[in-house]
Amino acid sequence: MPEYSWTERPADKFKGRKIFGIVVIILTGVAIFLGSYDNWIFAIISIVLMIFASSKFFFKTHYYADDIGIGEKFLGYSRTRKWREFHRVDVGEKAVFLSPFAEPRRLDNYRGWLVPTPSDEVKEFIAQMVNEANKTESKKPDTEARDSREFLEC
Numbered sequence: 001m002p003e004y005s006w007t008e009r010p011a012d013k014f015k016g017r018k019i020f021g022i023v024v025i026i027l028t029g030v031a032i033f034l035g036s037y038d039n040w041i042f043a044i045i046s047i048v049l050m051i052f053a054s055s056k057f058f059f060k061t062h063y064y065a066d067d068i069g070i071g072e073k074f075l076g077y078s079r080t081r082k083w084r085e086f087h088r089v090d091v092g093e094k095a096v097f098l099s100p101f102a103e104p105r106r107l108d109n110y111r112g113w114l115v116p117t118p119s120d121e122v123k124e125f126i127a128q129m130v131n132e133a134n135k136t137e138s139k140k141p142d143t144e145a146r147d148s149r150e151f152l153e154c
Contacts, residue, residue, distance in 0.1 A: 003066040006118045025050040083133035
């Protein structure tokens with residue numbers, strides 16, 4: 001099976017937004033500095049918090065997908081999920097949304113994972129792997145349901 005690896009950094013793609021974000025961060029630091037009676041500590045803390053809040057935009061995120069699952073590495077944090085954990089794939093123009101729910105739900109925004117993809121080949125691979133994982137999982141016998149029916153019959 002093929003293995004894909006790519007890097008995403010939105011600040012490189014959107015130069016105008018990058019400049020606007022930097023200006024807003026600097027102006028926020030200046031406003032906090034002036035509003036806190038020239039306290040540099042509050043200004044620095046506000047700038048650090050603003051950079052932290054927008055870190056996914058400014059810093060690189062490395063993604064990888066193989067026959068086992070999909071993962072990301074971002075500023076020392078890594079997250080890996082197996083294909084069988086996802087039950088739905090929504091393919092968009094520039095990204096793929098992976099959801100642990102078979103049907104759309106309100107919790108999709110919190111439990112799902114939006115993965116930006118560099119090409120249609122990667123999108124097709126991700127969709128294929130999730131669909132194959134769901135097919136093999138549906139073939140397994142549901143022992144919990146059988147056990148609960150036996151319990152109810154007693």
